Amino acid sequence: MFQFADVILPLPLSKYYTYRIPEELQSDMRPGCRVIVPFGRKKYYTAIVVHIHPYAPADYETKDILTLLDESPILRRPQLKFWEWIAEYYLCSVGDVYKAALPSGLKLESETLISPNPDYEEDEDNRLKDREAALLDTLSRHEKISVQDLEKESGLRNILPIVRTLLDKEAVFVSEQVKTKYRPKTEVYIKMSFGKERRDELRGIFEQLSSVKKQLKLLMAYIDMSGFMQRGELREVSKKELLKRADVTSVVLNGLLAKGILVSYTKEISRIVSMDSAEEAHHLNEFQKKALEDIISTFHNKDVTLLHGVTSSGKTEVYIHLIQEVLKQNRQVLYLVPEIALTTQLTGRLQKVFGKSLAIYHSKFSDNERVEVWNSLLLDKGIKIILGVRSSIFLPFKDLGLVIVDEEHENTYKQQDPAPRYHARNAAIILASMHGAKVLLGTATPSIESYYNALQGKFGLVEMNSRYEGMELPEIRIANTQELRRQRQMPGNFSPLLLKLSSEALKRGEQVILFQNRRGFAPMVECKLCAWVPKCKHCDVSLTYHKRYNQLVCHYCGYTYEIPRQCPACGHTSIEIRGFGTERIEEDAEQCFPEYKIARMDLDTTRTRKAYEQIIEDFQQRKSQILIGTQMVTKGLDFDNVSVVGILSADTMMNFPDFRAHERAFQLMAQVAGRAGRKNHKGTVVLQTAHPEYPLIHQIIHHDYQGMYRTQIAEREQFSYPPFFRLIYIYLKHRDEQLLNSLSRTYAACLKQVFGKRILGPDNPPVARIQTLYIRKIILKIENRASMPKVKDLLHQVQDEMLKDDRFKSVILYYDVDPM
Structure with a gap:
């Protein structure tokens, strides 16, 4: 009797896909195991078995599962149930959840391999072009090679169209190979070629090695590290540690291996760094x-x-x-x-x-x-x-x-x-x-x-409500940047108050944190004469200037541009930098405090794990005295020597076009303020703002979370925002702006027929084009008591109705439930 398996593929499919289980695999197949399955034209994927049953699907012919990867399931109960909940609630496919949940090393996917046709002969009527000939020449040196490796070795860019023409001419063949990504970590270990029961033979070995001093030194190091002469269990000795301890090269070890005194073996070891516990938990106050x-x-x-x-x-x-x-x-x-x-x-x-x-x-x-x-x-x-x-x-x-x-x-x-x-x-x-x-x-x-x-x-x-060891909350002092600039007392980005307090703290051997929630040198470059601002060709945003690379960078698509020498709009050469990011703050701080070491922590300086660790460790050990950062520095980091914190631009956080802007600004500023005065004494926070009269500023000064909460909760209730309503943002993307406008309006009208006044839009989001795709946003406000599965069904019904218009099939549509 045939058996079938419903599987999850790492693809955004709306339902599970069914495969036939070969007879030889039926007894070992279980839900939660990985299998290799074919999908599409000659593609193979790692799928996860969800259900096993005797029913063939009615609407398509099933293919066979190719192989079973696991002896036992790699998922535990209730992981599949949890994946299904995420897909249901956040309006996506279980395949999307699978891609996010499973480490890439556990997902085997097929890799396209190209091989030359040994029987291919070029004829007079169908001559190869230069790029085709160059690619085929590189290919001739290999039996099979991946597209990526072929591109690298040939030095040619965008080779897929060339491969396609060579395929048409039957000059090459294409095949698929399943590639394993996970590699266990192994290490070479050394041991004695005989056991402890023959320890008496060592005397003769020592005499044998008396003229080979380095080999004798290495053997003595092994005996010491392994505990070979003591009773009890032998300790394993790695080759790497042994050579380091004996301070000799591999050549010396090879001599002992050749003589049969020592033997080597390879062992799988863990990459997880662990240590023995050494301390009790601190006593609680x-x-x-x-x-x-x-x-x-x-x-x-x-x-x-x-x-x-x-x-x-x-x-x-x-x-x-x-x-x-x-x-x-x-x-x-x-x-x-x-x-x-x-x-x-x-x-x-x-x-x-x-x-x-x-x-x-x-x-x-x-x-x-x-x-x-x-x-x-x-x-x-x-x-x-x-x-x-x-x-x-x-x-x-x-x-x-x-x-x-x-x-x-x-x-x-x-x-x-x-x-x-x-x-x-x-x-x-x-x-x-x-x-x-x-x-x-x-x-x-x-x-x-x-x-x-x-x-x-x-x-x-x-x-x-009490800080540890009775420390007081930091004092928050206001620097009115609008007034200071009017009086010409603040030419740069630091107020006199912040400079004075920082200088005094540094002289006392204390540390300073400067918070600016923008990376780069300056958020905007502008022509002084006609106010032209360079924008990304692919996104609807102005470019950020990064001085370190002397480039303009789009923070949405990553595209980089050279800085124009003259304005392309009016031809004038007065291009000026406006605003400031963490990179500029770092440069200003170096000028103001040249004798102190400065560290910067933002996305640009923390690309690797080691970079994070090094910046934090250096600041913790007081190797750097000033830490400049984006919101990374606000998140619960504990530095016991920080006495001054500067919040350099409070207004940009408060003025963001979002209903959560004031809540988020309060949280960011209160959290970064909390880095001050951690252990020794009451710290000071300098909050630079052009609007000190704003109610939110007063709430931050007085650490008044309840006041901020009361203000915000009243507004949320009045305008039907969370926590009283649930939000779902519906995004539509397309390269053709006019077509997108037309389809998004039609789609919103269809949604209003189902959801009524709960639908708002379509509108342009703050950034209305990213990576050449125009974006429109529709907002759905749903009562908390509403059933998400029912909402999902209704949304899919409208989407299916829209798909009757062929133009809608080219639109990218996705949902963001509970957006931030």
Whole structure:
């Protein structure tokens, strides 16, 4: 009897795809296992089995599964259920979730290989062109080669059209080969060629080597490192460590191997860096103890608790004690942080307490490292705590007992592109419920939605209003930049007050943080005469000047441009730089404080994991005295020697065209202010603004979160925004602006027939063209009680109706649920 399997493919398909299971694989096939399947024309993918059943699909002919990759499932219960929830709620396909969830090293895909036809002969009527001949000449040196390698070796660009013409002439063949991405890490180890029972033979070996001093030295080093002469178990000795300890080369080792005294063997080793736990958790003060007791108490009645603790109140120590309670129950913990920079700083503290039970997981790890973390959890190799960023929610937890979402208000928990556009905080709450786990949301500045849920009794609420060791909250002082510029007292980007306080702090041996939420040297370049501003050819945005590379860069598509010598509009040569980013602040700070070392932390300086670690470590060890950064520096980093923080441009954050602008500005400024005065004394924050009279500025000065919350919640209720309504943004993209305008209006009209006044738009988003695609946005406001599966069905019905117009098939359409 035939058996069939429904599988998930790493493609945005609207449903599962069905394949026939060959008879020889039927007994071993199980849901959650990976299989290789053909799809499309000669393409192979790694699919994941979801259901096994005896029913063939009615509307297409099934192909056979080619091979089974796993002896046992690589997914645990309830991962498939969790993937389905994300796809349902965030209006995407399960294939999109699969692509985001599984490390690339676990996804095998076919690679196109090109091989020359040995029987091909060029004829007079069909001569090869120069590029075709050059490509075929390179190809003749290989039996088979990938497109990427062929392009690299031939030195030719865009070779696919050439390959196509060579295919038509039957000069080449094309085939597919499944490529494995994951490679286990191996290391060479050395051991004695005989056991401890023959230790008495060593005397003769020493005499034999008496004239070969370096070999004798190496053998003695091995005996010492392995414990060969002692009783008990032998320690393994790696070749690398042995050569380093003996201070000799591989040639010396090869001599001992050739004589049969030592032998070598290769062993698979873990890439996961771990250490033994060496410290007890710190003792909690009375406020921390009270918070811990209150959290445990609220967990009896609530699955989710919000810990609202002011900056530097010692929330991390409360987390550590809570994790210990969960580990006593032999359950697992997921500790989510919004930025990789935070994993860097927390790793050392957590490893000292939890040792080898802790693993780190984020996007700066290599594919191989991420596969090893995945497999370690899957095979129960002792990992109990995962510290990671948003993608960590997809790991194969066996028995999750607690999820900690640190800095829960951060918008970096929201995945923007590509799909699934999930919010890790909200998804983690669902994941925890599937495991019967508890969730702790921690922050000094809760999101409006989380605080509302806590006040309404949906979440538990625990507050910590005192800073650790009785430290006072920083004093926030205002520098009125509009008035200072009018009086010509502020020629640069630093107010006199900020310069004075920073200088005094640095002279006392203290440190300074300068916060500017724009990277690059200047956000805009402009012609002084006619006000022409250079814009990206592919996106509807002005270009940012990066002085380090002396280029204009588009921060949306990454395209770079040379700086024009004269204005292309009026021909004048007075091109000037306007505004300032972190790169310019760094240059200004170097001029103002030439004797101090300055570090910059933004997207440009933290491309690698090591870059993050180095910047933070240098500042922590006081090798650098001034840290300049974007919002990366606001997210819970703990530096105990910072006494002055400068917020250089508060107005740009408040004036962003978004209903969350004031909430986000308050959070950013309150968080960066919290970096000041961490341990020694009360810190000072200088807030530079042209509008000191704004109510939000007064709320920040007085650390008045409740005041900001009351203002914002009243506005949200009045205008039907979250937490009272759920938002879904519907984006449409096309290269033809006129066609997009027409189709988006028609689509919005169809949606209004179904959803009525809940539909707004279509409108142009703030950036209305990215990478040559024009964009239109439609907003759907849905009541909280509405069923998301029902909403999804209605949206798909309208989309299917629109697809009757062939022009609509070329439109890119996607949904962003709960946008940030």
